[in-house]
Amino acid sequence: MANPDFMSMTIKNVEFQYPKLDSTYKWNVAERHSEKCPQNAAGAKWQITWVMDKVRGDELTAQLQKHYAECKARDAKRPAFGKVFGSKVLEDGRVSFSASRNGTNQKGEASIAPEVVGADTKPLADCAIWTGSTGNLMVSAIPTMDADGVGGIKLLLTKVQVVNPVYGSAGAGFEDETANVVAVAPAESEWG
Numbered sequence: 001m002a003n004p005d006f007m008s009m010t011i012k013n014v015e016f017q018y019p020k021l022d023s024t025y026k027w028n029v030a031e032r033h034s035e036k037c038p039q040n041a042a043g044a045k046w047q048i049t050w051v052m053d054k055v056r057g058d059e060l061t062a063q064l065q066k067h068y069a070e071c072k073a074r075d076a077k078r079p080a081f082g083k084v085f086g087s088k089v090l091e092d093g094r095v096s097f098s099a100s101r102n103g104t105n106q107k108g109e110a111s112i113a114p115e116v117v118g119a120d121t122k123p124l125a126d127c128a129i130w131t132g133s134t135g136n137l138m139v140s141a142i143p144t145m146d147a148d149g150v151g152g153i154k155l156l157l158t159k160v161q162v163v164n165p166v167y168g169s170a171g172a173g174f175e176d177e178t179a180n181v182v183a184v185a186p187a188e189s190e191w192g
Contacts, residue, residue, distance in 0.1 A: 004074070007067045007141040008158070011060070014050040015134050017096060021046055021116050021160060022128040024103040037103075039110055044103030046114050046157060048137065049086070049096050057095025061087065064141050064153040071143040072151075078143060079151035085144070086155060099139045099155035115159040124162055135163040 018034075024044035025034040037044050052060065064084050072078040086098030101114050118124045119135075138158040145151050 005071050005142055008138065009063075009141060010136065010138050011050065011052075012136045013134070014052055014137070015132065016129065016160075016162075017049040017051055017131045019048045019129050019131070019133065019160075021048060021114065022126075039103035040108070041103065045100045046103075047098060047100035048157060048160060049098040050137065051090070051094050051096050054089075054093050054095060057087075057089075057097075060097065061095070067141055068143050068151065068153050079145060079149055081152060082150035083152045084155070085146065085152050097155060099137065099157040101157045114157045117159070117161050118165070119161070119163045121161065124165070126165075126167065128167065129162055130166045130168045132166040133162055133164060136161040 020034060023036045024039045024041070024046055026037045026041055026043040026045070027033075028035050061084055065081055068078075068081045072081070084097065086100075087095065089095055102111055105111055116124045116127045137160045140156040140158060141153050142156060143151065144154045
């Protein structure tokens with residue numbers, strides 16, 4: 001029998017932010033940014049954040065809060081619902097959510113990477129998508145508690161469908177101008 005604490009959900013038509021699907025990443029505390037790392041490194045995970053308008057964000061939050069209440073009814077030891085972990089209201093009123101999958105399980109064994117497919121449902125050749133990509137995702141919502149004893153829902157990443165991928169490159173935003181370069185010496189006044 002399936003564990004009733006795990007609720008599978010499909011979330012459609014969202015904008016992705018800070019996708020980390022091409023590799024596992026961990027947070028570098030000293031440099032204050034995420035960086036690629038081996039799957040078995042401490043804190044290694046695949047992760048994606050997505051953004052929804054306020055109405056859809058509130059609906060999703062209410063659905064997750066209801067799931068937590070159902071889980072608490074089966075286990076009265078759970079603390080009161082505090083939050084959806086990885087969710088926040090943005091300055092523009094939209095709501096962001098995050099889901100992740102650890103690089104290893106509790107036994108230290110390698111986890112299987114979340115499945116990433118394109119609009120055609122075939123494996124996406126290049127998973128190094130950027131913020132602004134859009135699509136759909138599947139997550140599992142589970143009740144949990146943080147180190148401070150706050151109860152809430154954590155979202156585990158299962159599958160991502162990238163409908164409109166956005167990719168970046170070192171020269172993004174510029175055209176190749178090598179054919180138009182003309183050697184011009186600066187005027188003497190420009191030298192000082």
